[in-house]
Amino acid sequence: MARLVRLVRRYFILGSGLHLVACGGGDSTEPPPPVTVTITPASATVNAGETQSFTATVTHATNPAVTWSATGGTITGAGATITFAAPLEGGPYQVTARSVADPARSATATVTVRAIAVTVSPAAVTIGAGGTQEFTATVSNSTSASVTWSATGGTIAGTGTTITYTAPATGGSYTVRAASTVDPSKSGSASATVTPVAVVVAPASRAAFRGEPVSVSATVTGAAVTGVNWTASCGTIAGAGTTVTWTAPQSPGNCTVTARSVLDPAVASVSMMTVRPAFLVTSLGDANDGVCSWTHCSLREALTAANADPGTDTISLVVPAPVGAAVANTIVLTTSLPAITTPVHIVGPGADVLAIDADATAGSPRRIFEFDGAFAGSLAGLTLTGG
Structure with a gap:
């Protein structure tokens, strides 16, 4: 009986010890x-200026809220999902979401922003002064294709991506x-090489008789506008226009005829x-109608005009080429020619080409x-007869 009591007591103590061990395990969760x-x-x-949505997910926290930040660009909104607007400068940027419950915990997304690029075509042209050329601009990596145009010289007409440059x-x-x-x-940008304007007149020089009409022409190069004044x-x-008629004045001397570019x-x-x-x-x-003009001038009219000019003059007689051996042309006088009172040289085309006939008679010498x-004077290249 005493032995049985001892065994019961032993098992009770062991059981109590196991119970204590079990209780200790609940404290080490x-x-x-x-x-x-x-x-x-x-x-x-993304392209510069574009937007991108980001969503943050927080786990193992009773408070899922986050705070957002970025190394560039801007963030719109709050909460788990925001909108990131890329900056205009290209490059890599970071968008970070940080746990409100544990600020030491965060996550970062990388955003690569493509930089805006503008190209103009054609890239280089050569045009004449006042000429026109179309240019087109292409914008890449941007939210808008629109551009503003400028030039260091000349003018721009139109808007949009294609304009006309003058x-x-x-x-x-x-x-x-x-x-x-x-x-x-x-x-x-594009480069425009503008060729300089040049004007050349022809003839560059000319000797003309009094009242003689002379055709003068101008050639304009290097310009889209070829007009001259x-x-x-x-x-x-x-x-x-580019060809005009210049008529020499009645007074001898030097004259200049000038063609000036309308454009420049x-x-x-x-x-x-x-x-x-x-x-x-x-x-x-x-x-003798009193005028020695280019279209009509007789010897008598030429002598009258020469007498009216105090300077030394020349009278040139122009007639068709000789026909055969005989004198081909004859000026027959109806009355005496006026006396020569100023220095004058009378030059004919040749004694076998032109004769002057006084048409005098024995009873009326001339x-x-x-x-x-x-006054000094001279005669050459004429046959004088009938005087």
Whole structure:
């Protein structure tokens, strides 16, 4: 009996000890897992100025709230999902979500921002002064394709991605630029080489008789506008355009005929005209209407005009080429020619080409030429008869 009591007591003590061990195990429970934060998407590539949504997920926290930050750009919104607006400068940026429950816990997404680029085509052109050229701008990696245009010389017509450029009047190198409206610091350019304007007149020089009409032409190169304006220091100009008629004045001397570019008036060319101190006889008749003009001038009219000019003059007689061996042309006088009272040289085409017939009679003698003794003069290239 005593032995049985001892065994019962032993098992009770052991049981009590096991009970105590079981109670000690409840005090060593595993700690809760740490807070974790994830962002989706983990990475993104966007154009400058574009937006991208990001969502943060917080686990193992009773408070799922996060705070957002970025190394560039801007963040709109709050909560688990926000909108990130990319900056205008290209490059890599980080968007971070940080747990409110445990600020030591965060997640970061990488955003690659493509930089805005602007190209202008054609990239280089050569055009004449005042000429036009179309340019087109292409904008990449931007939220807008619009641009603003500028040029260092000339003018721009139109808006949008394609414009018309008009070159200035002065030759040289110019730049046409297109800048992004989203980021004006991003631009592209084209070079425009403008050829200088040049004007050349023909003839460059000419000797003309009094009243003689001379055709003068101007050639304009290096310009889209080929028009010219004409002026003359003496004489008159008839017509317009690149070819005009200049008529020599009645007074001998030097005249200039100038063609000036309409596009660039600073560019001009000059023809030097020398008006001979000569009257040109073009008629075999003996009429005298008081005017020795280019279209009609008799010997009598030429002598009258020469007498009215105090300087030394020349009278040139122009007739058709000789026919055969005989004198082909004859001026028959109806009355005596006026006495020559100023220095004059009378030059014919040749003694076998032109004769002057006084048409005198025995009862009515007539001199062909009478020179005042105080004045010098000469005769050449004529046959004188009938005096």
